[in-house]
Amino acid sequence: MSSLLYVSCIISLLLQAGLASKTRHFKWEVGYMYASPDCEEKILLGINGQFPGPTIRAKAGDTIHVELKNALHTEGVVIHWHGIRQYGTPWADGTASISQCAINPEETYVYRFQVDKAGTYFYHGHYGMQRAAGLYGSLIVEVADGEEEPFHYDGEFNLLLSDWYHQSIYDQMVGLSSKPFRWIGEPQAPIASTQNPPSQALSAFSSLLINGRGQYNCSLAAHLMEGSSTCKLTSKDCAPVVLRVLPGKTYRLRVTSTTSLSSLNLAIGNHKMMVVEADGSYVEPFIVDDMDIYSGESYSVLINTDQNPSSNYWLSVGVRGRKPNTQPALAIINYQPNSPSKLPESSPPVTPEWNDYNHSKSFSSKILARQGTPKPPSYAERQIALLNTQNKINGYIKWSINNISLALPPTPYLGSMRYHLKNAFDPSKPPDNFPSDYDVMKPPKNPNSTQSSNTYVIQFNSTVDVILQNANALADNVSEIHPWHLHGHDFWVLGYGDERFEEKDASQFNLKNPPLRNTVVIFPYGWTAIRFVADNPGVWAFHCHIEPHLHMGMGVIFAEGVDHVRRIPKEAITCGMTANKLMNNGLP
Amino acid sequence: MSSLLYVSCIISLLLQAGLASKTRHFKWEVGYMYASPDCEEKILLGINGQFPGPTIRAKAGDTIHVELKNALHTEGVVIHWHGIRQYGTPWADGTASISQCAINPEETYVYRFQVDKAGTYFYHGHYGMQRAAGLYGSLIVEVADGEEEPFHYDGEFNLLLSDWYHQSIYDQMVGLSSKPFRWIGEPQAPIASTQNPPSQALSAFSSLLINGRGQYNCSLAAHLMEGSSTCKLTSKDCAPVVLRVLPGKTYRLRVTSTTSLSSLNLAIGNHKMMVVEADGSYVEPFIVDDMDIYSGESYSVLINTDQNPSSNYWLSVGVRGRKPNTQPALAIINYQPNSPSKLPESSPPVTPEWNDYNHSKSFSSKILARQGTPKPPSYAERQIALLNTQNKINGYIKWSINNISLALPPTPYLGSMRYHLKNAFDPSKPPDNFPSDYDVMKPPKNPNSTQSSNTYVIQFNSTVDVILQNANALADNVSEIHPWHLHGHDFWVLGYGDERFEEKDASQFNLKNPPLRNTVVIFPYGWTAIRFVADNPGVWAFHCHIEPHLHMGMGVIFAEGVDHVRRIPKEAITCGMTANKLMNNGLP
The missing domain is CATH 2.60.40.420 (Cupredoxins -  blue copper proteins)
Structure with a gap:
């Protein structure tokens, strides 16, 4: 091969490499901010003034470069990139006391790592209980250019699920380290409670959030259907999430749970879901009416918008494994061109009984590797x-x-x-x-x-x-x-x-x-x-x-x-x- | 001088030195704890499970050696020894970002410094707003052995004054750094407030504390005198401080203010006070009916228990310089052998109007150095x-x-x-x-x-x-x-x-x-x-x-x-x- 041809080959290869994988730069500041994730204003940990933190989207093979400034006043901070394996960059795993020193106030740490595998991931604080204070966001890795997902879809949505406690994480941590033990599941004691005994209205202590939005002490469905006055949805922060879909299409829902405590179940009125991905690996597709999701897990499911297009539908998220004190979180599947405020005709799907473990075991047992997934070594040392x-x-x-x-x-x-x-x-x-x-x-x-x-x-x-x-x-x-x-x-x-x-x-x-x-x-x-x-x-x-x-x-x-x-x-x-x-x- | 005599002289001098000054060792852990400083339970920063932190007593010339362990989960900590000049030990001044790196969680830092001058001092957190979260205590330096105070007293009491906000310091700091600004003086929003508009009872937002005790939303005097039901004094944490005195004696009150915000005035029913010390230096004695004290100041005053011994008396602490939203803090001067629960016959002394600045200026102008105090150089460069x-x-x-x-x-x-x-x-x-x-x-x-x-x-x-x-x-x-x-x-x-x-x-x-x-x-x-x-x-x-x-x-x-x-x-x-x-x- 002539040296000219050789050089142009090299250039072409470099260009391809350049096209194929990028370094994606982010400049973030972690700080406290006011927000009303469930219509009640609290302080929480946000990134660049956003809660949840900004969504990172990248392609497999990309390098993520996050300059993270700690803008807290007295607290250290780290961020863990949940599901990213950090081959060759163990100091970027973001675990205080394990992989790195916590970033001191006013200091900046650079997280630089490769995302080598397409999938649905998230990131979150990994110091004290800072995750429970709101420090989390989504990290979505698409397939590399020229690659294709092994399933088809026309559009996608991202649903980051969490739970939200009104007690500060400091209060929670003291309670957990107290004799007698004080469990965060106890109804929080509002300031007024010792004078005015807590009303029934105050006995709920937490909310479930979808993309950082929920409704405290409010059955959204009842509110919307019956015009109940107990729900305050004046703040945009806590308005229900709306997924705008077209009829006759296939959508991918990326679903991640970063709950502090709650195990969850997700169901959509009238729609079945086909599970295709779990924790960033493809699974053998299977169809379910509802899906369990535990803290730390992620899934992709496909839904077909094949139902009566003149109606909207509820997406409902309920609690598993603990007798719930909270209302389900709800979102609306909005068939275009219906108005998003058009109420679904049917009630929100009821997620399974919290203690129906057979239902959960059945779901877990259906999750199997899709063909082509690396197989395990045949024995363990x-x-x-x-x-x-x-x-x-x-x-x-x-x-x-x-x-x-x-x-x-x-x-x-x-x-x-x-x-x-x-x-x-x-x-x-x-x-x-x-x-x-x-x-x-x-x-x-x-x-x-x-x-x-x-x-x-x-x-x-x-x-x-x-x-x-x-x-x-x-x-x-x-x-x-x-x-x-x-x-x-x-x-x-x-x-x-x-x-x-x-x-x-x-x-x-x-x-x-x-x-x-x-x-x-x-x-x-x-x-x-x-x-x-x-x-x-x-x-x-x-x-x-x-x-x-x-x-x-x-x-x-x-x-x-x-x-x-x-x-x-x-x-x-x-x-x-x-x-x-x-x-x-x-x-x- | 014979070498034997010489050696015994040296030994004797060493012994005297040994007697005269000691190293005083303390092992402290800073951590959050539950407490009810004003009868409302909150978490606050304590030392070894105490709030306020332990009182240090030493003698002039002693060395203080505090092994301070940070038992917080994600926050750094330092302690400033307010009024101690730290000659030769500037790294022991306890100011984060100035004299030292904040102590990381689970780490221990040794504060070792000499207290070279008798006086009334205190210590407190000096990172973020940790002082306002309760991180403070008293540091009292007595005269060295063989020395005498230039005034006589039969006994002494220590009064560490502070103010206490129900909003967490995190909430406070976010408010201070917000657009629009949210001042901590605003009534705190209890959780119930958005459903149940805050009642008048909830409009108070802070308490004044004496030795870490106060009564939130409660006029202690009115309560004790009229049996009002709004005061909850069931917790020992918030019972009023009682100073037990004998008639016909002279007592030294050491008074220190570590308030977050409030300027204070202290008065005692029927008793005048003679001011003898300010910030660890003697002052020319002067007599007052009431004294101002600003955050960061300390005083010693002498009182004579020369009043009707069959009665007890109120000590009252009120707010200066800001229109107060809080009730005065009260303590009881209990003439022995009266019962401490015997109510004073006269009402608590009313401290001056908050905006009577002439009264304050008059007090400040009376503070002059006692003879023997070092004089300033005659000019400044x-x-x-x-x-x-x-x-x-x-x-x-x-x-x-x-x-x-x-x-x-x-x-x-x-x-x-x-x-x-x-x-x-x-x-x-x-x-x-x-x-x-x-x-x-x-x-x-x-x-x-x-x-x-x-x-x-x-x-x-x-x-x-x-x-x-x-x-x-x-x-x-x-x-x-x-x-x-x-x-x-x-x-x-x-x-x-x-x-x-x-x-x-x-x-x-x-x-x-x-x-x-x-x-x-x-x-x-x-x-x-x-x-x-x-x-x-x-x-x-x-x-x-x-x-x-x-x-x-x-x-x-x-x-x-x-x-x-x-x-x-x-x-x-x-x-x-x-x-x-x-x-x-x-x-x-």
């Missing part, structure tokens, strides 16, 4: 069984994993491990199993547990099975749903089961078409088995995505191939023992 | 006139000094100046004066101002006069009280005057017996002149002690002899550009 228990430490209620309640260290693991600092965290090894005589169907015989910052060190590039084992909580006949989220990886969901996992259950693992996820639920009194390959050098949290549960210690830390981590940007380690240690030589 | 104005920056309301609103840098000055870092703050010089045609009696003609982190660099060991010049705020006919506090020094108060300071006013300066203070007030439309010697290497804040005003930029920074600062403990500079710069050589 290590099996880690993680018993989820509710415990007491010095009388304070905690959650523990194999009897250890996670207490994060002040110096982030990534830096202290990479630079082999002593005493930065508990070097002991947490157990890979739990006592064989532990009765998961009963409250713990000995509820006492301990706190630790210790970590599971995983052999680089090895394959690991994790058995998440649920159990009875402290009270009799209580076992809760916990959605577990793994940072830095997707994992295969090999199976679910009831009661205690037995070795023989492994023979039933689905190795044929297990779905790839980053979040998976354990059902009450059940177990869930997952498999992942520890091929991503870094330190990764694996934890219950319920914000108060993580705050109460419900998580573990996986460290893998840390010596393969490249030079960590200084800004990620400018705190605690890493800064102290690395300043030694620099001090005048 | 530099005069800095600081015009206090209310301004707008991009439509946000700010306070400015010589048209500059203070914006603190993320990297503390002490470290960045000591290690000569570039770009850590604005290197420009703020002006030593303001336009000669500025009309202090009218709102600013051009209300626009700018933000800066620039500093006044003061020649080491030079003498400086500062003229604090008050002016009209943004609204017509409004000029507010501002108590200015200087870190790292006492200063002499040379004089006060009305309207604009003229050079000829300097001829009236009191150089004979000006009082030594660390805090001084400027009256509406007035000026106050102070003199200090810049003999303390370090970087020192000089600012209005009203928490929201400082938050809105009302302060300046003095830097003096920074090159004489000894090696700064690493923990004080482990953040921002100092950490980054000094990690250069240390990075693997």
Whole structure:
């Protein structure tokens, strides 16, 4: 080949590469702002004055570059890019105490990472309970130019679901760390309550939000249908979301849940949904009337606008797994050219009973990998069984994993491990199993547990099975749903089961078409088995995505191939023992 | 002298020194806690589960050693030792962004400093508005062993005065930085308010506290005297403070104000007070019926229990300088052996009208140095006139000094100046004066101002006069009280005057017996002149002690002899550009 031809080939390749993948720049400031997400004005954490934060849209292969300025006055901040695996950039995972030092007030940190896989993702605060204070937004990765989704649609909508508490996160955190324990689920005590006993109207304590909008203490449907005066929709902030559709089309709904606590179910009046994506991986399409979605999960569903076009329809989001105190969140599917304010003719769909777990299990079992999804290695070198228990430490209620309640260290693991600092965290090894005589169907015989910052060190590039084992909580006949989220990886969901996992259950693992996820639920009194390959050098949290549960210690830390981590940007380690240690030589 | 005698002399001297001055160790944790300081339960910042924080008692010459652990979840913290000059330990002054990096969550910082002068002091948070969240306590320094106070008393009481807002400091800070401005003085909006219009009962928004106790929305006197049902005193937290005295004795009351906003006046039914100390310096004793005290000030007064011993008496604390929305705070002077619950026969003393400034000026003018107090140098090498104005920056309301609103840098000055870092703050010089045609009696003609982190660099060991010049705020006919506090020094108060300071006013300066203070007030439309010697290497804040005003930029920074600062403990500079710069050589 002539050198001229060679050069033009190179140029052409470079141009293609340039076209194919971009660096997308964002300049964000995190700060408190007033907003009325459920028609009640509160302060919350916004980005650039927006709540939820700005939606990032990118294409697979793009690089995301976010200059994040902390405009809070006394609080640190970080942002986790939920579902992005951060290959080669573990310091961009956005987990305080784990992957980076929290960004100090007035400081700026650059998150720079590649989004290598199309899918529906989101981002959120990962420090204290800042997610519950409103610090979240959507991150949508489209297929790369020249690629195609394996399904057709004419348009898409994005629905970011959350729950919203009127108590500040400071109040919530103090309550969670109090003796006696004060659960955020309790009706909040308004200032007037001690003088005027709280009325029925005040007993609701939270709202469900769709794209940051909900209606506190108001049945939107009843309001709109009966003209009830209890709903205040004067603020644009809390007007219901309207999805404007044309008849006879197919729409993709991207649905993500970043709830602090609530497990959710979503249904649309008269319309079935075809599930096509879960957590950024394609699934074998299946059709449902309603779908469960747990905190930390994302789905794409397709709907056909094949119903009577002269009507509008309700989209309804209800609570699963806890007896709800809140009204369902509602949105309107507006068939054009109907007016969006034309009321649907039928009532909002009623989501399943909160405690119909069989319904939920049935939904989960339908989620299978679409053909072409990478398959899991056929065996795992290590099996880690993680018993989820509710415990007491010095009388304070905690959650523990194999009897250890996670207490994060002040110096982030990534830096202290990479630079082999002593005493930065508990070097002991947490157990890979739990006592064989532990009765998961009963409250713990000995509820006492301990706190630790210790970590599971995983052999680089090895394959690991994790058995998440649920159990009875402290009270009799209580076992809760916990959605577990793994940072830095997707994992295969090999199976679910009831009661205690037995070795023989492994023979039933689905190795044929297990779905790839980053979040998976354990059902009450059940177990869930997952498999992942520890091929991503870094330190990764694996934890219950319920914000108060993580705050109460419900998580573990996986460290893998840390010596393969490249030079960590200084800004990620400018705190605690890493800064102290690395300043030694620099001090005048 | 024989060597044996010599050695025993040395030993004896060492022993005396050992007896004379001690190191006093404290281990503190700052955290949120539930408390009901005014009978309404809220979360606030406490130390070791106490609010107010523990009282430190020491003797002049002692070293205070406080291991302060930050047990907050996402917030930094520092503690300022108000009135302690920190000679040789500028990194222990406890001012975030100025003298040290904020202590990160789960980290511990050691404050170690000498208390060289007997007096009544206090400590408090100095980051964001954490003082207003309850982070404060008393610091009392007794005379050294073998020394005597220049007045006699039989017993003493400590009264730490504060004000308490039901709105969280986060809400307050957002309001202060909002367009339109939301002033914390507005009645707080309880959750129920939008449904049930706030009743009159809800229009009070704050309480005055004595030693952390007050009564929200309750006239304690009326309650006790008439059995009104509006007062809830069931909680011990908010029971009135009782001072148990014996008849015919002399008591010292140490009175300190750490209010967020309120200027106060204190009076005791039937008893006169003799003022003997102000801000840790003795003053020429004078007798008053009531005393003003501004945020940041401390006094000692003597009272004689020479009244009818069969009665108890009210101590009353009211608001000055702003039309009060709050009931006076009350305490009970309980003549033993009367029951403390025996009601005083006379009504609580009524403190002066809030806007009787002549009364206040008269009180301030009586404060003169006791004989033996160090005298000021007879002239100053530099005069800095600081015009206090209310301004707008991009439509946000700010306070400015010589048209500059203070914006603190993320990297503390002490470290960045000591290690000569570039770009850590604005290197420009703020002006030593303001336009000669500025009309202090009218709102600013051009209300626009700018933000800066620039500093006044003061020649080491030079003498400086500062003229604090008050002016009209943004609204017509409004000029507010501002108590200015200087870190790292006492200063002499040379004089006060009305309207604009003229050079000829300097001829009236009191150089004979000006009082030594660390805090001084400027009256509406007035000026106050102070003199200090810049003999303390370090970087020192000089600012209005009203928490929201400082938050809105009302302060300046003095830097003096920074090159004489000894090696700064690493923990004080482990953040921002100092950490980054000094990690250069240390990075693997």
